Amino acid sequence: MAGEVETNMTPTEEMNGSGSGHLMDFLDEPFPDVATYEDFHTIDWLREKSRDTDRHRKITSKSKESVWEFVKSLLDAWSGWVVMLLIGLLSGTLAAVIDLAVDWMTDLKEGVCLSAFWYSHEQCCWTSNETTFDDRDKCPQWQRWSELMMGHTQGAGAYLLNYSLYIIWALFFSSLAVSLVRVFAPYACGSGIPEIKTILSGFIIRGYLGKWTLLIKTVTLVLAVSSGLSLGKEGPLVHVACCCGNLFCSLFSKYSKNEGKRREVLSAAAAAGVSVAFGAPIGGVLFSLEEVSYYFPLKTLWRSFFAALVAAFTLRSINPFGNSRLVLFYVEYHTPWYMAELVPFILLGVFGGLWGTLFIRGNIAWCRRRKTTQLGKYPALEVMAVTGITAILAFPNPYTRRSTSELISELFNDCGALESSQLCDYVNDPNMTRPADDIPDRPAGPGVYTALWQLALALIFKIIITIFTFGIKIPSGLFIPSMAVGAIAGRIVGIAVEQMSYHHHDWIIFKNWCRPGADCVTPGLYAMVGAAACLGGVTRMTVSLVVIMFELTGGLEYIVPLMAAAVTSKWVADAFGKEGIYEAHIQLNGYPFLDVKDEFTHRTLATDVMRPRCGEPPLAVLTQDSTTVEDVEALIKDTDYNGFPVVVSRESERLIGFVQRRDLTLAIKNARQKQDGVVSISMVHFTEEPPQLPADSPQPLKLRRILNLSPFTVTDHTPMETVVDIFRKLGLRQCLVTRSGRLLGIITKKDVLRHMAQMMNQDPESIMFN
């Protein structure tokens, strides 16, 4: 039977639509067990949806037959929630494991815990019970490498030993990561979000969300983050969560056999991924909705929210950091902000926009270079080189030596009384009696000035190294590095404004703004605003970004500064180019992604885009009752289109349907094997009744069963903006073009994307897949 066997078709370079449709008389037959799409092809959303409706209809009608069937139908209805629960549990657990492992291995670069080598610095000192809030290096159980090997931590020798061991560990971790990726799961590299966006829009990449990718990505993510590279775990966590989603899809045929339904689960999994990455379930759902998902029905919204919550609570129950905080960077500020502060906030927004532009341009240029030159042939070497340079440059500066999330955490923090950080080294003014827990509006001490220099150097270092890091062949996210860039810049600006307001408190602006003796400026808030601006500039997230930040601070108080910075950053960055980093990478890779956010505003018509163009050979069509088996086989052999329109006759060119190449091949093969009298000169007919044939002609072959009688058509005068809209909203793969009922041509998704690229003065050949 057609569709029951998976053939080994060679992937075709040029495709001409395929597999649309609602084979109404085909529905009673079982669907093939394997997915019906080729690798690197796009699914037909309408078809998937209609298949699911059929499945649902069958279950509903069966459920009335017996109690067992009724129970089965209930199980089917609940399977969505079960999958969400499992995704939440697994991705929460994996996030906790990753956190614990990263914590331990990051500290391993500096030293080891004597009481138990599997303890991180914090756990080691925490269990030793001797120091609590004291200095980091005063915990006796924790020994730096120099202490362990040379017995002391002072002097150039000890420093050099620590320095070289730091570099060696970093190189070891990253080389292990790149080898694992290369050998076991090449898809585990990168952030994964561009590919997930494309997959969610209906593209098939086999194995991208497979078990191996899940395993290797989890392991190598730990290694990559621990190696001290300028990358984060947030993007890859979304990939990991989507792999979990895909894994649990295979438990239920409802999801494993329907690519459309599977994508609903993956959307929710993406939400769970962001939820555990930041501890922000609502932000995660909005991220999935705004940034990642293509088709997001409201049912999915509710389930995504469920998955995101379960994931967040699982992570909190495991409690990897021992502080039972849900969010990654929990902050609490005590000072309100003032209207005048909006000026530096907006300036930070401008900085974020510029950084976003610089990063996207630089990173894409570098990635293109990697793709096109010799560079791309030695990924392991590249990873080692980047790791080496990062480690060499990072170690001397205390702000780059530690893990990036710790750095961000410190930069976000308000200086409290218990804070021992260099950044909080303010000179105490003995003349003023101030509450102990706030220190702004005091002159900065030498520590703050040292910190400023170190932060400035760290900023330059992070800006440059991140451009070269994102895209190397290990898992790498850019949320954390982007936020770090913004947080450093923000903190510097914050301290500057704070010191200005202290030293020039007689200026008219500060006079109105700061009452003497009261707090004015919270440098930590500037760091947070800067982080939001830079993240916004790179990803062009808006609502989800603000909501994630809102969940981090837990109050609506600071949402206006965050919004002001996010919106400025987006506008500035958009002025230089509409694409966020993910869209830029999608385009670089030539994925067939039809962005919902792009507006198509050109005045072209369907007739300008359809194939065949003027001068090209006519469209390959079948006739409803005047083609022989031989002719069909020749057509299949000579062309590599994915499907063929069926017309009444070549003269009238009146369209009656569309038939898939795959179905045609299988049907003829089956008929030749099983059906008597089917020979090369047998007539093929797609009509209900066999055609009138001479008496001596062989038995005709009826193929109406595989004919899609409802192909999608537009007229040749349809504006392309409508066609693009139809492709986007209905998720079509191809569309036939007619004029007064006559078939003129065909438009595939690839044609649409190429036309859009052309209209934007980009290379239409950059679209690689259909």
Add this chain to the structure above:
Amino acid sequence: MAGEVETNMTPTEEMNGSGSGHLMDFLDEPFPDVATYEDFHTIDWLREKSRDTDRHRKITSKSKESVWEFVKSLLDAWSGWVVMLLIGLLSGTLAAVIDLAVDWMTDLKEGVCLSAFWYSHEQCCWTSNETTFDDRDKCPQWQRWSELMMGHTQGAGAYLLNYSLYIIWALFFSSLAVSLVRVFAPYACGSGIPEIKTILSGFIIRGYLGKWTLLIKTVTLVLAVSSGLSLGKEGPLVHVACCCGNLFCSLFSKYSKNEGKRREVLSAAAAAGVSVAFGAPIGGVLFSLEEVSYYFPLKTLWRSFFAALVAAFTLRSINPFGNSRLVLFYVEYHTPWYMAELVPFILLGVFGGLWGTLFIRGNIAWCRRRKTTQLGKYPALEVMAVTGITAILAFPNPYTRRSTSELISELFNDCGALESSQLCDYVNDPNMTRPADDIPDRPAGPGVYTALWQLALALIFKIIITIFTFGIKIPSGLFIPSMAVGAIAGRIVGIAVEQMSYHHHDWIIFKNWCRPGADCVTPGLYAMVGAAACLGGVTRMTVSLVVIMFELTGGLEYIVPLMAAAVTSKWVADAFGKEGIYEAHIQLNGYPFLDVKDEFTHRTLATDVMRPRCGEPPLAVLTQDSTTVEDVEALIKDTDYNGFPVVVSRESERLIGFVQRRDLTLAIKNARQKQDGVVSISMVHFTEEPPQLPADSPQPLKLRRILNLSPFTVTDHTPMETVVDIFRKLGLRQCLVTRSGRLLGIITKKDVLRHMAQMMNQDPESIMFN
């Protein structure tokens, strides 16, 4: 010119599609100033979108011509943000004004402030500076009516005086409200959300969002809420915010002249409305997304969020309650919840679902009765009767006498040390030294038992009266009454569980759960969970409900109980009927609303739905070059379809386009007046070239300009689920049905809705409009 003059067409009972299309050669002409849609018709989303793209294209190309044009293009690009800002400011201000007025007028029913009669009870006592946390009635400036008139508040006489004045004020307020609504703005009645949902889906109701409606709805909302009826201001506030949105749309031709763009603004305005109603901006955006909006592009998400935030901050800046709280019911609980408590929470969810079902069925039955019987002819009498009954029954019970939001606020509250409420009358156990600010796990005092009885009576009263109140001809929301029902039930359950855990602390379940001496149960949390469950049962909101509740409590801690209750309530209610109250009212009114959430799962085909059916006269069509002016005029006169397909010839039936009735009428009228030689027997042609005519025939009339060359077509074999999907996602008004290029029939939105109603065993005639 066609389209420049608005004709007085009589509304037609039966319509046959109209006004689709992209008149490509028509675009250079100015669009008519008045909206091009009739009242009670549905817009064509594709057409609106394409019109906006054209407008945008024109502005972009002009902006390169001069500096002034460039500035104009910038203004145009910014106008969206300006509109959002204005909406936020105005709806925030209106919400504050409504709050203040309601506060004053509600108190006016009980007494008056001697120092300034325009002060509410709270303001009066607050300014008198004599009492702060003391009993409500101990403020000397505030006098109850009996005190003012008789000099004392004790005794039956005083009680009766207060009672009758309470009723008189209530009757006065509600009669004023109903008269204002009847005389000035009949659309100001009801909650408005069903109509706004329909309007956002593309329906036109002239004046529903007009200035008069805005004014009268604001005033009458205050009167209605103050009259003590069992209704809330939340739904009407959404209507008020949408009126603001519509008002500001008229400032910018971008929005006022494009019904599609206007709906983007209205979606954002709805978010702003919920934002000020609850002080929950994120919840507001999600409410708009989940519940109200039909077409919600991501650009709108960001703008909605902006509008919602501006509105919330405006409200907070005005600070009507003097407590600078953003949220309506701010609560803070100090006790965690225990897993075992999920059982009562889920029971509350079941209660919520049952209440939702009871309410929807009862209310719809009553509203249908009102529509079909004499009852509907005396709306003012009905309002007076309901007000009278409410006031008579409400006054004796302290929990129904006060305003419903105050009641909910008290029920949500945790009993603190300063709480003087009857609900917190617990017996202090002298043997235990407990912190002062928590009281659970003490035996209930007599006050609590009295309160329980009164609450039980209030619950029964609220359940019954709300069913009859929602739908009377004054502004009435049901969020607050629904929440009140749930909060009362929840508090009762909460107190019961609490007392059980106190009196039976040796039961195994309580033993594991409550450590002796520690708090166990927070009855306020039960009230909140109950409120969420009941609101969910009535409206079927899910994510937005949980997020609104999350914003009220400000912590993720209690999200699991809320989710458990919300999801249970939705499942229970869905088991009795899929429709929420808003969808039920939409259906009752016969609005053409194609719900995005409904799944169409039947196996019908386009051919089963299209007109003409078997036996009906053939479809009224025009031919491209063989119709005379006379024929066209006769066709327009004889039929009342909104448009006509144009075919090559009646024999071939090959479709070439679609022409609107309106355009046809105007074009012929204009031609007859202005164009020489056009007489009744002139040929009308839709082709580029005039047809070959005999030499003596009059000059033909070319109408290609008004022909839509890209009508939407499907084949007769297309499954209806696909057709429904296309109508939903593309926002079509009609779709032509073809088979092998031949025109067979037409499907309008009304046909689709009628078919869906029929498939669900509902009366297809209930769909009134197209």
